[in-house]
Every structure is written in structure tokens, then in C-alpha cells.
Amino acid sequence: MLGSFGSSSREEEDHPTPTPTPTPTPSDAHLFPQHQQIPPQGFTSPAIHMRQLLISCAELISGSDLAAAHRLITILSANSSPFGDSTERLVHQFTKSLSLRLSRYTATATTAARASSSAVNVPDSESDEAVVQSSYLTLNQVTPFIRFSHLTANQAILEAIDGQAAIHILDFDIMHGVQWPPLMQAIAERFPLPSLRITGTGQDLEMLRRTGDRLAKFAHSLGLRFQFHPLLLFNTDDPTSVAAAVLLLPDETLAVNCVLYLHRLLKDRDKLRLFLQRIKAMNPRVVTVAEKEANHNHPLFMNRFIEAVDHYTALFDSLEATLPPNSRERLVVERVWFGREIEDIVAAEGDRRRQRHERFRSWEVMLRSSGFNNVALSPFALSQAKLLLRLHYPSEGYQLHTLNDSFFLGWQNQLLFSVSSWR
Template sequence: MLGSFDSSSHDDDEEEPPPNAYIHQTRHRSLVPPPVHIRQLLISCAELVSRSDLSAAHRLITVLATSSSPFGDSTERLVHQFTRALSLRLDFLMNPNPAAAAAASSQDLGSADDALIQSSYLSLNQVTPFVRFCQLTANQAILEATDGQKAIHILDFDIMHGVQWPPLLQAVAERYPPPTLRITATGSDREILRRTGDRLARFAHSLGLRFQFHPLILLSNQDPISITSSVLLRHDETLAVNCVNYLHRLLKDCNRLLLFLQRIKSMSPKVLTVADHNLPIFRQQRFVEALDHYAAVFDSLEATLPPNSPERLAVEQIWFGREIADIVAGDGGDNRRERHERFTSWAAMLRCAGFSNTPLSPFALSQAKLLLRLHYPSEGYQLHILDESLFLAWQNQPLFSVSSWH
């Protein structure tokens, strides 16, 4: 079983035709390459870009563009997104004005407005188990760590719309006597934070739960370490820190990430919940691993949603499309938002910051199984426990991990 969790287990020694062989073939035929070649064409194009063979990469991108579509099958849709990302990367490299290229790349990567991005996030939460799996499992770890406490304080980094918290509020309200609950939440949009706090406060009031919400605005250019000094800690409260799909954004500077984790550790949380992609930091030689990760994501959407699902289209093009473009096109640039790492590296960083892994309970696993069975009935989704943490996989390709630390 352990071997199935190494996303680098593809056969690197398998002999493959050189990139120029594919370009030579496409020059002498007008037919679109068969699907079995498209994946290799993408890899070849990435190799050409990494070698700075830009004219050859441009010709291959033209072939890939005619071989893909955002409305085709899962392979065609995946190729479309990666081709777009490689094209952006190529434009960045070919532009003689680096500042202008960086600005154009940043503008393209952020072309979807905030309303569309927020809408695609809500669709992602509805049509895939990824968000719910991470949040439900993290909630269970928080509930177990704070059992019997009279006052609970949750520090949530990037709360988004707060969809994680109503189930936890309900579970806390059912305790006797119910404890007080306070959430300190960070976010980049003041209005979204306000609306999120209002919704959670109304829901808590309907449950008879004593509840407070404290928003903290985290600007895009602000060091997350600085905002921790604004967090009000009370000696009578039990602190839980939630980092669901957040820490990967800090990978740009691993030293600052370590300082951030050490700062969190100094706050003495009862539990730190971490959930993120099980995907390595993108480097050109690891292009195959990024491709494998998103191929599994797109296959899962293909298997669980109708062919013409507008929600799937939004999730693929806006949410995952932005991730792919940022990982591939923004590689090495200061404008890059998305960086990822395997769980084993996350675990090493957390231990280096002084944290110890807390095993997730059997009930957390049972809850995750129930979630998949009731809402996403597909045999392709799998749950595995490895190193006291829980993984969600699609056809043995690990996609997301959730772990609990103290």
C-alpha cells in the first residue's frame, strides 16, 4: 500500500522519444495526434521550455492547442489547461521586457474576477469531496482535542465563506454544558469576512451558543507572521489553529514558513489541523507529477458529474485552471501564488517547528467514509491512513491529506 502513495513512482527509466521527434512527426501530417500521445506531447513541450528551445516549444504548443478543448473528455480538458499554462510560461520567457511579461502573466493568472473565483469555490465544495473531506476531518480533530473544555478559541487562516464551521458549531452546541466559542479568522476581503462572521453569528445564536467572531484582514503583500501578533489570546480558552489548504501559499520562502509554524507553536495550541494537496513543489523535472495529480482530479470529475455540468466547467476552468496556470506559468516568479509539497515534507517541517503528529481517530475515518458513500458514490475515491494521517485518493493517486498536530 505504501508504494501507491509515492507520486514519483512513474518509471523515469522508460525510454521515450525525444521532444523533437514529435515535432518532426507533426510537421509531416495534419491529423491531430492520437490521445495516447497527448500526455507525452505535454511532457515534451515542458522539456523544450526548460531547455529554452522556445521556437520548438511554440510549434508544439500549437499542436497541443488543436488537440485539446475545455469541452472535450477529461484528457482534452486537462491538456487544454496545461497547454494554456505552458503558453503563458513561454510568453513570459520570450518577452524581451521581463517586467512587462511578469505583469501580463500576473494579469492573465488573475483574470477571473473575485466573484467568479468565490463562486467556483462554492461549486468545488458542492461537486467534489475535496473541500468537505478536508474540513470534516479537521473539524473532528478539533472536536476531540477540545472535548470537555469550557471555552474554545479557533484561529482560522483564510476562512473564505466559513463553510467549514456550521457543523462544528452544531456539534459544540450539543455538549452539556455548551462551551463558549470564539473564531478569529483571516481573509483578504473585508466585506466577505464581515458577511461570513454575520452568518456564523446568526447560526450560533439559533443554536443558543455563546459565540464571538473576530476578523483579521491579511493583505496580499503582508507577512502572515505579522498578523499573529494581532491575535488576542486568553488564558481561559483552549486554542485550536486551523490551516486547511493554506500553508502551501507560504512555500515561496521556506525559512519564513518555518518561522510562521514556530510562531504558531509558541501560541501553545491544543491542536493544529493541516490539510493540503499531496503534490510536490513544482519544478520542471517534476512536471509529470503535477500532470498526474490533475489528471486524477479531472478523471474524478469526469466520473462523478454529467458531461455538460456547468459546475464542473467552472471548477475546472476557474479554480483548477488558475492553480495549474500559477504552478506552471508562474514557476520561479515572484507573482506565483501556488506552491505545493508532499505530505512527507510537510510532516518534516512541522516536526522541525516543534509539533508532534496526533493520530486521527477511527471515528474521523468512519465520517470520511460516510461522506463519500452518501454524497460521492464512486468506487474511484479511496481513503487511506498513512503515518497517522488520512489521505483522499482517486484510483490510488493521493490528492489531499489531513493531519492533526500538537
């Protein structure tokens, strides 16, 4: 982490009313030196100082001090780079996103902001989408967070379906299906050999078909009886569509997988609760949940912003410690995947904002209120997670914690992801 910082004294809403641009006063003159470089800060580390400047810039935008915010963005841009150390790279991504947020209140930049936002957040061509999907696969390779989530969820599913002859997995937003080959291999080693059916949801039918084909070929190589059903969910806000569209067979044992998915439904809590109730009504043997351990859904922009700075500081620091300085993979993950997330949290508003993460305690309340009970993750699942970190990510910075029968993976003293199991 770059260092702790108290809550902002400003508690501005997401949509501040633009006011006439004030003339800078002597009190903020220290933020805007004429030579456009960060001045020496005594005993304050550069990382902490840059963090404070980012927060100051967000406060200026939140308070509609647009001219001062623009000047500070100029300074931050001059002192950051996508090719520098972890602090410079982090500041670069946040500065770009603050610039986009600022442009919402600057009429001359509206068109450029929309074009930039569209190019990053909503891919409008096959090549854009291919870059995004490629960055996800790279993220899965160079960080332990997705593999940790998949491995732990798979173990919970395996233990829940032990001894069952027919298994049905409903996977929300299956993407490339990289979670399932290890589970399929484990199932194929059981006797008598069970059958496996996966219903994978998504918003791209062609991607779902390619994922199904890959999984079917792998299942055939294992001698596993396997079926794949693609399920297009164009409107993820309609929970009743899931219950109506999923084919449930009476002889199958159902497992529901929600890895980095539920936060997308948080913009309407009533519909999210209805979604969870519909899932509960399907009577699954287990529901696995993985989410980021951060509150990026606070109604006040400054609270969201500070949470995001802390969360992504830890992520960028972990990449700094585990990948070489000239790593192309790191650049892709930070620029394409994390960059899109940061931009969404900082610059997007209303229904356009998708990154609405909340902490485990919020998910715990929502799941329990929907009729679910927490199922303790097993000691074997814990040993597997520890082995994953030791063999593939041998850095002492990664920390694994157990709390409320659930697992948390973080960097140093910052918790970043949680995995839990419910029934």
C-alpha cells in the same frame, strides 16, 4: 491516471537563458505533421500519447527551443478542448499555461501574456473576484476533497476541545467559513454549552465581515454564544504579525486550523518555520493541517510540471466519473479554479508563484522540527470520512488511506490530499 512516465533527462532551471531559435531537425519532425493532427500511435492510448506530447512541449520550452515548442503548442491546441473528455480538457488547460510560459521568452507576446495572467491569477475587479469565489463554492459542492478536509479537521478539533468551557478557533484564510457550521452545530449539542470565538484571517475585510455575519446568525439560531474577529493579513510572510495580532484569553482553549494554507508560506522556509514556532508558542490544544499531496515546489521546472500533470489528471478523471458530460459546474471548476492553479504552477516564477505544494512527508519533518507531535486521527473520524464518500460521492474511484496517523484521499492509485492533526 493517464499513465506513468519516467523523470525527464533534462534538469533545467526555472529561468533558462533564451538562445537563438534553432531550425527543426529531422529527429523532431514527427512532432509536427503538416496536417496538424495527432497521428495514430499503434498501441499507445491517446491519453498517454497526449501526456507525452505535453511533457515534450515543456522540455522544448525548458531547453529554449521556442520555435519547436510553438509548433507543438499549435498541435496540442488543435487536439484539445474545454468541452471534450477529461484528457482533452486537461490538455487544454496545460496547453494554455505552456503558451503563457513560452510567451515569457517571446517579446511580441509579453503584453498579452501579462494581461491574460492578470485576468486569471490576480482578479482586478469585483466581478473577477466574484467568479473566483463562486468557483470555490462550486468546487466544495462537486468534489469531496474540501469537505473531506473540513470534516476530518472538525472532528479532530471537537475531540481536542471536549469538556472545555470556552473555545477559540484561529482559522487561517477562512474565506466563506463553510467549514464551521457543522462544528458549531456539534458544539451546540454539548452540555454545559460552551462559548465559541473564531478569529478568521484573510486579505479582504469585506469578505471577512460577511463571513462573520453569516456565522453569527447561524450561531444565534443555535443558541450558541459566539464571537467573530476578522484579522487582515496583508503580508502572510511575516509570522510575527500573527502572534501580535491575535487576541488570546487565558480561559480559552485554542485550536488552530490550517486547511490548504501552509503551502503559501513555502517560498521562504525560514519564515515558515518561524511561523510554526509562533503558533506552537500560543500553546494550542490542536493544530489541524490539510494540504495537497503533490510536490509542486520542486526547484526544477520539469519535475514540477510532471508532478502537476499527474495530480490534475487524477482530479480531472474524478470529475469525469462523478459529473455528467454537460456539467456546467465541472466546467467552472476546471476552467476557473484548477485552471488558475495549473497556470500558476506552469507559467509563474519567483515570488509570483503561489502554488508551492509539498507532500506530507515534508510537512511532517517541518512540523516535528518546530516542536509539534502528530496526534492520531480517531476511528470515528475515519468512519465519518468513509460515510461522506459513500453517501455523497458513491464512486469506487475515491480511495481513503491511513498513514502515519493521518488520512489521505485520492483517486484510483493517486493520492491527492492529506489531513493531519498536531499538538
